[in-house]
Structures are given as C-alpha cells and as structure tokens.
Amino acid sequence: MLVYAMYFLVISILVSMARVVIGPTVADRMVGLNLVTAQTLALLVVISVSKERLILLDVALVYDIFGFVGILVMTRYFSGRRGEL
Amino acid sequence: MNVAALVFLVLGAVFNIMGNLGVLIFPDVYTRLQASSTCSTTSVLSFFIGCMLIAGWGPMTGRLLVITIFFFITNPIAAHIIARFARQTGIVPWRQSFRKDPESGEQDG
Amino acid sequence: MDVRTRWAAVRFTITFLSLLGGWLLFTWSLDVGSVLAGIASSLLVSALTYSFFIDETEAGRRAHLPRVHVFLLFVCLLVFNMYVASFRVLWKIVKGDINPRVVHFRTRLKTDIARVALTSSITLTPGTITLDLTEDHLIVHWLDAQTTHSRYAGELIKGMYEKLLKRVWL
Numbered sequence: 001m002l003v004y005a006m007y008f009l010v011i012s013i014l015v016s017m018a019r020v021v022i023g024p025t026v027a028d029r030m031v032g033l034n035l036v037t038a039q040t041l042a043l044l045v046v047i048s049v050s051k052e053r054l055i056l057l058d059v060a061l062v063y064d065i066f067g068f069v070g071i072l073v074m075t076r077y078f079s080g081r082r083g084e085l
Numbered sequence: 086m087n088v089a090a091l092v093f094l095v096l097g098a099v100f101n102i103m104g105n106l107g108v109l110i111f112p113d114v115y116t117r118l119q120a121s122s123t124c125s126t127t128s129v130l131s132f133f134i135g136c137m138l139i140a141g142w143g144p145m146t147g148r149l150l151v152i153t154i155f156f157f158i159t160n161p162i163a164a165h166i167i168a169r170f171a172r173q174t175g176i177v178p179w180r181q182s183f184r185k186d187p188e189s190g191e192q193d194g
Numbered sequence: 195m196d197v198r199t200r201w202a203a204v205r206f207t208i209t210f211l212s213l214l215g216g217w218l219l220f221t222w223s224l225d226v227g228s229v230l231a232g233i234a235s236s237l238l239v240s241a242l243t244y245s246f247f248i249d250e251t252e253a254g255r256r257a258h259l260p261r262v263h264v265f266l267l268f269v270c271l272l273v274f275n276m277y278v279a280s281f282r283v284l285w286k287i288v289k290g291d292i293n294p295r296v297v298h299f300r301t302r303l304k305t306d307i308a309r310v311a312l313t314s315s316i317t318l319t320p321g322t323i324t325l326d327l328t329e330d331h332l333i334v335h336w337l338d339a340q341t342t343h344s345r346y347a348g349e350l351i352k353g354m355y356e357k358l359l360k361r362v363w364l
Contacts, residue, residue: 001091002139005094008098009101012101015105015109025114030167031121034167035104035108035121038125041152045132045133046136054148057149057152064152068163071167075166075167078170078174079170079173103287103288106287107283107287115323115325119323119335119337120283122320123280123283123284126318126320127276127280127320130276147218157318165313165325172326178335179294181294
C-alpha cells in the first residue's frame with residue numbers, strides 16, 4: 001500500500017504546483033511552495049520506508065532544513081529590510 | 086498493526102485532497118494559508134505515523150522521530166513567517182460581505 | 195564560584211544534553227566509537243554556540259527544562275485538537291462558508307520559550323494562524339470567527355494551552 005501512497009503524493013505535488021504558477025502575489029506562491037516542500041518530505045519518507053533505504057531519511061532531514069531556510073531567505077529578500085532578524 | 090497503518094495513510098490522503106482543494110478555491114492569502122496548514126501539518130503527520138507503524142522498532146524509528154520533531158518545530162514557524170510577511174506587505178484580509186445566497190462561497194477564487 | 199560562571203556552566207550543560215540527545219536518537223546505536231564521536235562533536239558545538247542557544251539574560255534554568263509529564267500531556271492534547279480541528283476545517287472547505295476575522299488578545303505567559311510554544315500551537319491547530327507577536331500581544335487570524343471581543347476570543351483560542359503551558363515552563 002506504500003506504492004499507492006507514493007503515486008498519490010506525486011500527483012498531489014503536481015496539483016499543488018498550480019498555486020505556485022497562478023498565484024497573483026508573492027505570498028501566494030510561497031504558500032504553494034511551503035505545501036510542495038511538506039509533501040516532498042512525506043514522499044521521501046514513504047520511499048525510504050518502502051525501499052528500506054536508511055540514507056533517504058538523512059536526505060529528508062536536510063531537505064526539511066533547506067526548505068525552512070529557503071522560506072526565511074525569500075521573505076527577507078522580498079521585504080527588502082536588512083539588519084533585523 | 087497493518088490495519089492501523091492503513092487507517093492513518095487513508096486519513097492522510099483525505100486531508101491532503103481537501104487541503105489542496107482549499108488552497109485552490111479559497112479567496113485570499115490568509116485563508117489559503119489556513120487550508121495549507123491543515124493539509125501540510127495533519128496529513129504529513131498522518132503519513133509519518135503510518136510509516137512509523139510499518140517500519141517497526143529499529144534504527145528507522147529514531148530518525149523518523151527526529152524528522153517528526155523537526156517538522157513540528159519548523160512548519161508552524163514557516164507558516165507564521167509567511168503570514169507576517171503578507172501582513173507587512175499590506176495585504177488586507179478578505180471579509181465576507183452581505184451574502185445573497187448560501188452557495189456563493191464556492192464560486193469565489 | 196562567580197554567579198556568571200555558574201550560569202554559563204548551566205547553559206553549556208543544557209546545550210550539550212540536547213545536542214547529545216539528538217545525536218543518540220539519530221544514529222540509534224550504542225557503539226563506543228559512535229558515542230565518543232557524538233560526545234566530542236557535541237562538546238565542540240556547544241562550546242561554540244551555547245551563548246546563542248540560551249541568552250545570558252534569561253530568567254533561570256527552570257525556564258528551559260520542562261516538566262516532562264505535563265509536557266507529554268500537552269503534546270497529546272495538541273495532536274488530538276489538531277485532528278478535531280482538521281475535520282472542522284475540512285467541513286468548512288466542503289461547504290464553503292467561512293467568516294475570517296483578525297482578533298487581538300494578550301497572554302499571561304512570562305518566558306520566551308513558553309510564548310513561542312503557545313504561538314506554535316495556535317498555528318498548528320488548523321483554523322487559527324498567529325500573524326504577529328510583540329512582547330505579550332498576539333494578533334491572530336481566525337477562519338471561523340464567533341466573536342471579535344478580545345477576552346472571549348482569547349479564551350476560545352488559547353483556552354487549555356495557556357493553562358497547561360503555565361505548568362510546563364515555570
């Protein structure tokens with residue numbers, strides 16, 4: 001049944017990419033991007049448990065960290081204020 | 086054990102479909118963020134619990150636990166960062182005006 | 195022993211213990227080499243970063259060590275509330291009647307980490323998102339607003355979380 005979960009997550013990621021493409025403002029695109037990041041994390045974990053590969057869990061952890069840092073950097077870049085966290 | 090994992094995976098799939106639908110049909114950034122928080126938090130947590138039940142007790146459990154804790158810490162902070170950015174950019178929250186008929190909410194967006 | 199030195203030692207110990215706990219969970223092995231490498235790298239990282247992890251002007255060590263049994267109760271309540279609120283939001287998505295409002299209220303929690311935990315649990319529960327937090331003043335976006343009165347809205351949103359968190363940290 002993990003195989004069906006994998007197919008389901010791939011289709012769901014493709015559907016939620018639509019908000020990234022058509023979003024009218026920057027914040028809408030970031031909402032879509034956050035959703036895509038979370039679902040990709042779930043996809044990595046499901047693949048790792050289904051194939052019994054431990055190394056993909058490390059990849060999932062690093063992917064989560066970089067998704068978070070990416071959202072942070074994007075908000076800092078678009079708001080244009082510097083020097084304050 | 087297997088039936089419980091199946092229940093959690095199905096629950097995650099239902100939340101996922103509804104969250105994607107909400108992100109597509111809701112009218113503005115904040116309400117979309119609410120739907121996205123439903124989808125990305127509850128559905129991904131359900132997938133994690135299902136995977137933990139399938140993987141059993143072993144070296145996978147510790148890493149899954151670390152990933153779950155980290156996801157629990159970072160995801161609400163990311164949602165808060167996006168909401169704060171939208172508020173500082175000056176996006177006014179959408180408010181429901183006078184409702185003519187009860188079905189008008191679904192055509193929005 | 196100076197009070198600053200003792201407080202620095204306490205901060206160092208808390209940082210070291212949390213790093214070592216993360217290492218042991220992540221590697222999931224009790225080999226001598228693995229545990230020694232974990233202790234060495236935790237010592238190095240906590241010597242470099244303990245002053246960022248806990249600020250020097252924090253209240254005390256009770257502000258960072260949670261009471262474990264209350265904390266587990268809080269996490270169980272949070273996960274249960276997440277599922278219940280998710281079904282409610284799901285029903286709202288299907289029916290399409292939403293009434294979003296922005297409400298303001300204050301919190302009574304003292305320490306920073308307890309406030310951050312309250313903010314994160316409000317955001318984790320679907321239907322409410324924290325927009326801003328300055329000192330003790332919260333701005334919350336509420337998907338299905340029943341009232342805009344500050345005190346009632348605060349009671350309805352933070353409710354149980356604040357009572358439990360006041361017992362977890364300090």
